[in-house]
Amino acid sequence: MDSGQRQVNMAERQLQKEAIGRELDEIVEVEFSFLHTEAIAAELALLGAEQQRFILQWARRVASTNIQLAFEFASRAHQALKIMDDEMLSAWCLQAMDTYDSSGLHPAMEVIKDLQGFVEVGHLRANAALLEKVSPILGPFVHGLAGRKLSIEEDSIPWTDGEVLYLPDMLARLKSEEDNFQLYKATAVHLWAHTRYGTLNVDPGLLFARYEDQQRALQWFHVLETLRLDAHLQRDLPGLFRQLRLLQERLGDGGWPGWLIQEAGELQALYSTSQDSLKLLQHLYASPPPALPCYAGELDLLKSWEARELRLQRDKARFRDALRVMADELWGDAPQEPPLEFSLQEKAQHDPDELPELELIVADQVMPIPEHVKQLITSIQLDLTEIPEDYLVPAGEGEYDPSLLEDEALDPDDVWGGVYHEEGAFFYDEWDFGRQHYRKNWCVLRELDSQPGDAGFYAQTREKYRGLIHSLHRSFEVLRGEDRILRRQPDGEDIDIDAFVEALADMQSGLEMSDRVFTRMHKDERNIAVLFMVDMSGSTKGWINEAEREALVLLVESLQILGDRYAIYGFSGWARKRCEVYRIKTFEEPLDDSVKANISAIEPKDYTRMGAPIRHFTRMLEEVEARTKLLITLSDGKPDDYDHYYRGEYGIEDTRQALFEARVAGVHPYCITIDKEGAEYLPHMYGRANYVVLDDVAKLPLKVSDIYRKITS
Helix, strand or coil: CHHHHHHHHHHHHHHHHHHHHHHHHHCCCCCHHHCHHHHHHHCCCCCCCHHHHHHHHHHHHHCCCCCHHHHHHHHHHHHHHCCCHHHHHHHHHHHHHHHHHHCCCHHHHHHHHHHHHHHHHHHHHHEEEEEHHHHHHHEEEEEEECCCEEEEEEEECECCCCCEEEEECEEEECHHHHHHHHHHHHHHHHHHHHHHHCCCCCCHHHHCCCCHHHHHHHHHHHHHHHHHHHHHHHHCCCCHHHHHHHHHHHHCCCCCCHHHHHHHHHHHHHCHHHHHHHHHHHHHCCCCCCCCCCCCCCCCHHHHHHHHHHHHHHHHHHHHHHHHHHHHHHHHCCCCCCCEEEEEECCCCCCCCCCCCEEECCCCCECCCHHHHHHHHHHHHHHCCCCCCHHCCCEEEEEECCCCCCCCCCCCCCCCCCCCCCCEEEEEEEECCCCCEEEEEEEEEEEEECCCCCHHHHHHHHHHHHHHHHHHHHHHHHHCCCCEEEEEEECCCCCCCHHHCCCCHHHHHCCCCCCCCEEEEEEEECCCEEEEEEECCCHHHHHHHHHHHHHHHHHHHHHHHHHEEEEEEEEEEEECCCCCEEEEEEECCCHHHHHHHHHCCCCCCEECHHHHCCCCHHHHCCCCCCCCCEEEEEECCCCCCCCCHHHCCHHHHHHHHHHHHHCCCCEEEEEEECCCHHHHHHHHHCCCCCEEECHHHHHHHHHHHHHHHHHHH
C-alpha cells in the first residue's frame, strides 16, 4: 500500500471515529453526564461497519436503562467481541439490565465488568434449561398429578418441604435445552413423589437418635426411599419412569448396584412404606451408601418435619371448622343431643394405586363434600395416611385462632411495606421498547374486592333505558342459537329424502345401502367467554364514569339473554408496584344484588397502566374452557401512569406487546374508547379492525351492546 492510500484510509478512519463519537455522545448524554467517549470511539473505529452498528445499537438499548451502565458496556465492547459471539454479547447486556432492575446499579456494573465470568456461565446457559422458562410448564404439570397442590420456587438445590418444590434457577448437565428440561421434569416428579408416597412422614428425631453418624443415616434413608419411589413411579407413571432411566443413561449414572437391588427387594412391593426403608436402613447402615441418581434431589427431613407439623395444625383447624359450618347449614343453631358425629368411609371400586376417595357420613346421610374440604382431606391423608377420629369432631365456635382458619390478610394500602409483594401478589413482565426486551417481574399486581355502592343506580339505569333494553333483548335472543337441520344422519326425527333416494339407487346398482338417511334438528350452542376490563383511572371522573356504569348495566342485561360466560373487572394503579384490578363480577358469580352493587360502585381512582392488567386478564381467560375468548376494554384514553417514562411511546408499546401476547394465547382483544385522538394510536395497539372510537360519551351506553353483538356473531 503506497503512502497516499494509507493517508486516505487514515482520513476515513478519522471520519468514522468522529461520527461514532457523536453518536456515543448522544447515547450517554455527555452534556449532562460529562463522560468522555474519545477512546471508545477510537476503538470502535477499528471494527467493521456491521460490528460498529451492533455495538452502538446495544449501547443505545442499555442506555435506556442507565447511561453509566451503557458507558461501561461501550468501553468493554471491543474486548468482549474477541471472546463472545453476538448472541452471547446480547445475553450479557440483557443480564446486566435485568440485574439493574432487580438489584441496582452496582451489581449490574459487576456483570458488565466480569467479562470472563459471564463467558464461563454463558457457555453453560447456552444449552441450559432455565427455571423462569420451564416453571409455567412444570407448574400445571405438577398440579395435574394426584395429591396436594404444590407450588414451585427457586433454591440452589432441589428439595421439597411437602408444600413447595424448590428447584435451581438453571440446569445444564445435558447437551441440549430439551434434555435439561426433561431433567427438571424428572426431578420435580421425584420431589412430588416424596409427598405422595410418605417419604416426609418420618420423624427425624427418631431417625437420628438411632445412629451415631446422622449424615450417613440420612444418605442411606434417601437412597432406600429413592429406590422405593422408583418402584411406585414405575407402576403409576411408567412413561415418566422410562424417561428417568433414559436420563440416567445419558448422564452415565449407571443405575443401582445389583447387590442393593437384591437387598431392597421388599421395597418394590405395592404397599411398601417409608417404615420399610427404616427397617432396611438398620441392616445397611454400616456400608457406604451408593450415589443417588441424577433426578433424586436432596432430602431435608428437619425442615420438612417442621412444615408438616405446622400444616397438620392448620389442616385440622380448617377441617373441623368446615365440619362446624356444614353442621350449622344442616341443623342451624338447634342443639343436637347427642352431639353430631361425622364419619368417613371409603367409596367402593377405587383404584388401589390412588388415595382412597372418601364419603362423609353424618346422621346416616352421605354429605356432599365441598372442593376445599376434599383438598384438606387429601392433605391430611398424605401426612397421616388416614383421618384421625378427633379430626371428625366439629369445632366449637371460636375454638381456633382465626389465623389458622384463613390465609393471612394483607392490607392493600400497605403496598410498600414488609413482604407485601411476596405474599399473594402477581408479578408480570413489562415490555421495554428501548431495550427491546422484557423487564422481568417488573409490575406487581393485586386483585382487590370492590366496595359495594348504591344498588339503586342499577335500577335507575334499567328504568332510564327500559325501551332500549327491551329492544336489545329481542335482538340478542336471535343470537342464542337457532335450530338448523343436520342432514345425512344415522338417526333422527325425519327422513332425508335426497339421501334416501341416493341410498336406494346404490342398493339397486348392487352397492351397499347407506344408513345415513335421516335428518335431525340441532341447536348451535354458543361457547364464548368474555372479560370486560373497565378503565377506573382518574380521567374517567364525571360523565365518563357514569356512562361506563350505564353501559355495563345494558350489557349485563343483554348477556343474561345469551347465557355467555362473562366477567367484569376494573383496573387502575399508581406506578409499577401498585397495579390493581377490582373484582366486579367473576366468571363463576351470577348476576345478583352484590354484582349490581359492585357495578354501581365503579369510580375513578388513579392511573392507566394497561400492560399488567391485560397480562393478568389473559391468564384468567386461558384458564376458562371456551371456543371463543374475548377481552374487551372500556377506556377513555391511552396508557398513562405516574411514572413519567410510561407515558407516551413506552406505555403504548408495552400495551401493544401485552395485546400481542393475548392473541398468541388465543384471546381476541377489542377496545371501545371515547378518546377522540384514539385513531392515532389504537390501530398500532389493537389493529385496525379491533377498536371503535365514539365521538360522544353519551353514545357509550347505546353502543356497547351493539358492538358486543357484532364481534361475537
